[in-house]
Amino acid sequence: METDLRLESSLWVGNKRYRAVLTGWHFNWTEVDKKNRDKKTISVPVAEVVGVEEGRVEILPQKSVEDTDKDFTVFYVKRFSSGGSYGLLWRLGRTQFSCPSRALRDQWTKHLRTALKTHSPLRPHRLLVFINPFGGKKKGRKIYHSVVAPLFELAGISSHVIVTERANQARDHLLKKDLAGFDGVVCVGGDGMFSELLHGLIGRTQQEAGLCENDPAVTLQPCPLHIGIIPAGSTDCVCYATVGVIDPVTSALHIIIGDSQPLDVCSVHQASSLVHYSVSLLGYGFYGDVLAESEKHRWMGPLRYDYSGTMVYLSNRSYAGIVHYLPADPQDSSPRDRTRCLSGCSVCSRSTERLFHQSSDSGSLYSSHNSQYTSDSEGEWVTVEGRFRCVSLTCMSSSCPKSPLGLSPSAHLADGTGDLILVWDTHPLGFLKFLYRHTSTQDQFDLPFVEVHRVKAVRFSLPSGKEEEGYEDMGATSSAIDDEERGYIETVSRNGSQQYLAERGTERRTTNEQKAATPILCGLCCSKAPAVSVWNCDGEILPNTEIDCRIHGQLVRLYARGIEDRAAVHNCSEEHDNKCERIF
Numbered sequence: 026m027e028t029d030l031r032l033e034s035s036l037w038v039g040n041k042r043y044r045a046v047l048t049g050w051h052f053n054w055t056e057v058d059k060k061n062r063d064k065k066t067i068s069v070p071v072a073e074v075v076g077v078e079e080g081r082v083e084i085l086p087q088k089s090v091e092d093t094d095k096d097f098t099v100f101y102v103k104r105f106s107s108g109g110s111y112g113l114l115w116r117l118g119r120t121q122f123s124c125p126s127r128a129l130r131d132q133w134t135k136h137l138r139t140a141l142k143t144h145s146p147l148r149p150h151r152l153l154v155f156i157n158p159f160g161g162k163k164k165g166r167k168i169y170h171s172v173v174a175p176l177f178e179l180a181g182i183s184s185h186v187i188v189t190e191r192a193n194q195a196r197d198h199l200l201k202k203d204l205a206g207f208d209g210v211v212c213v214g215g216d217g218m219f220s221e222l223l224h225g226l227i228g229r230t231q232q233e234a235g236l237c238e239n240d241p242a243v244t245l246q247p248c249p250l251h252i253g254i255i256p257a258g259s260t261d262c263v264c265y266a267t268v269g270v271i272d273p274v275t276s277a278l279h280i281i282i283g284d285s286q287p288l289d290v291c292s293v294h295q296a297s298s299l300v301h302y303s304v305s306l307l308g309y310g311f312y313g314d315v316l317a318e319s320e321k322h323r324w325m326g327p328l329r330y331d332y333s334g335t336m337v338y339l340s341n342r343s344y345a346g347i348v349h350y351l352p353a354d355p356q357d358s359s360p361r362d363r364t365r366c367l368s369g370c371s372v373c374s375r376s377t378e379r380l381f382h383q384s385s386d387s388g389s390l391y392s393s394h395n396s397q398y399t400s401d402s403e404g405e406w407v408t409v410e411g412r413f414r415c416v417s418l419t420c421m422s423s424s425c426p427k428s429p430l431g432l433s434p435s436a437h438l439a440d441g442t443g444d445l446i447l448v449w450d451t452h453p454l455g456f457l458k459f460l461y462r463h464t465s466t467q468d469q470f471d472l473p474f475v476e477v478h479r480v481k482a483v484r485f486s487l488p489s490g491k492e493e494e495g496y497e498d499m500g501a502t503s504s505a506i507d508d509e510e511r512g513y514i515e516t517v518s519r520n521g522s523q524q525y526l527a528e529r530g531t532e533r534r535t536t537n538e539q540k541a542a543t544p545i546l547c548g549l550c551c552s553k554a555p556a557v558s559v560w561n562c563d564g565e566i567l568p569n570t571e572i573d574c575r576i577h578g579q580l581v582r583l584y585a586r587g588i589e590d591r592a593a594v595h596n597c598s599e600e601h602d603n604k605c606e607r608i609f
């Protein structure tokens with residue numbers, strides 16, 4: 026196959042002559058200049074060629090084609106370091122080539138297009154795009170039409186665009202409407218919009234497979250359609266953690282070339298009913314309170330989280346709870362190993378092997394997907410009880426612009442596990458130190474009141490007497506660092522048998538909505554504060570407090586490739602400047 030696609034000839038770029046070679050996997054051109062001994066070769070992987078057009082083509086400020094007989098234009102991915110962000114910015118590179126004859130020009134365009142088809146099998150041809158016009162700074166529509174649509178057009182992708190008119194419209198569409206002919210689904214918005222696509226696609230796939238999503242023991246069917254994210258939200262955590270930058274052009278280019286990144290998903294259940302799915306933050310206590318408070322200030326846009334974060338921090342709350350978790354195999358990886366899950370991650374690759382290819386009848390990736398679930402009886406559950414500032418579970422690092430390394434910097438995107446972070450009640454300054462470390466490279470787990478565990482499943486319950494939500498004296502939430510003072514016990518028990526400590530405090534019933542509406546500063550000025558927090562599930566407030574969570578390895582696939590290791594990437598320009606032939 027490779028030899029069929031090989032083509033080599035002289036080509037001109039401007040008035041300079043180049044030797045151009047297409048090997049199948051790569052398209053290279055090297056300047057032919059006898060005086061220039063330091064011959065620089067530009068090498069573009071065929072998989073990163075965005076489009077090939079006859080003539081001299083530009084696409085900005087609008088598409089213009091100078092339809093000359095002997096010219097062709099190649100558009101491809103160029104990388105730039107992105108300053109503040111961890112990942113690399115992708116931009117559209119463009120080179121206009123001239124050939125000595127029309128026949129050679131036609132040979133080049135034909136070979137390049139054939140190579141593209143052969144080496145990029147997952148490139149989408151038709152996409153279903155949902156734009157949330159109200160996400161983030163409300164720029165979703167503009168971002169799509171001015172930046173993304175021209176790139177899709179250049180790449181020959183046709184899209185059906187739906188600008189949403191209500192919450193959950195995208196989810197419902199994916200659950201009920203005809204999806205035939207689409208290769209992927211794209212959201213233009215934030216983590217909430219991504220979550221709608223996630224729920225729609227997972228639900229649809231299970232319906233079609235005849236599987237029941239309510240049962241946490243059921244092995245779910247991986248979704249056949251890829252998800253693309255054009256970031257236009259407030260936190261944009263899923264995009265940041267899978268691409269490394271918040272940049273619509275970079276994300277559009279990952280979609281165009283058909284990148285594929287599997288992602289673990291956590292299903293959240295209560296009493297054998299599915300409550301929600303989560304990929305990034307499932308957080309009780311601080312993060313739940315921040316979300317509940319922020320909903321009242323949506324008009325502030327993304328700033329609502331900074332404001333609410335400050336208010337919730339000042340309210341100085343902690344909550345009683347019992348956490349049961351099923352640890353993952355410590356031989357596979359550890360949340361404290363100070364590694365990063367980067368593009369081509371070996372831990373995730375080994376997990377693919379374990380999740381999909383180990384069963385006896387391993388055939389296709391999807392058909393052998395029923396060997397991954399470890400039932401309660403197989404593992405050794407651990408139970409801890411006490412007062413927590415926050416309890417968080419994340420299937421990935423959950424890095425975002427606010428926290429460039431994320432909630433759990435060494436978590437993996439696709440290893441079939443999640444990281445459980447327990448922050449015990451502590452002094453306000455201690456908690457501030459924990460939060461502050463998320464903004465730097467300091468280890469937020471290296472604190473005496475913080476624990477992190479790599480897990481396959483988690484259960485959260487309230488101490489007996491606190492099953493109903495209520496209020497208690499603020500005195501009971503005051504800071505405590507040592508185990509005796511905070512009054513928790515840790516038990517290791519088989520088959521989920523648990524030992525509980527009775528908790529003190531008086532309760533009064535309330536609903537999750539009431540909890541969310543509790544004046545946040547009551548921790549500072551009043552004697553009562555809620556005894557129960559809410560769960561923040563990827564930006565949604567869950568209606569339940571006692572939950573049962575299970576990680577499903579590699580349940581969905583994104584048009585992404587994980588964060589690229591800058592050191593390992595060669596064609597990366599130092600800074601993003603105006604000198605190169607970039608279009609966007």
Ligand SMILES: CCCCCCCCCCCCC/C=C/[C@@H](O)[C@H](COP(=O)(O)O)NC(=O)CCCCC
Pocket residue numbers: 215216217218258259260261262305306312315316330331334423425427428431432457460461463464561562563564565
């Ligand atoms: C003293 C400095 C404190 C800085 C604390 C930084 C901690 C940041 C960790 C953020 C993890 C974010 C995980 C993602 C959550 C999103 O799903 C969710 C909804 O996003 P969106 O749909 O875009 O609105 N975002 C949040 O819950 C915001 C959490 C902010 C916490 C301060």
Ligand SMILES: Nc1ncnc2c1ncn2[C@@H]1O[C@H](COP(=O)(O)OP(=O)(O)O)[C@@H](O)[C@H]1O
Pocket residue numbers: 156157158159160161162188189190191192193213214215216217218219221257258259260261327564
């Ligand atoms: N047209 C709409 N009107 C109101 N809410 C919407 C609409 N479209 C989507 N939503 C909801 O808005 C929420 C927030 O959207 P998102 O795009 O994540 O923005 P942000 O990151 O600013 O929260 C999502 O949970 C989604 O369900």
Ligand SMILES: [Ca+2]
Pocket residue numbers: 289419420421436437438439440441442443
């Ligand atoms: Ca994971």
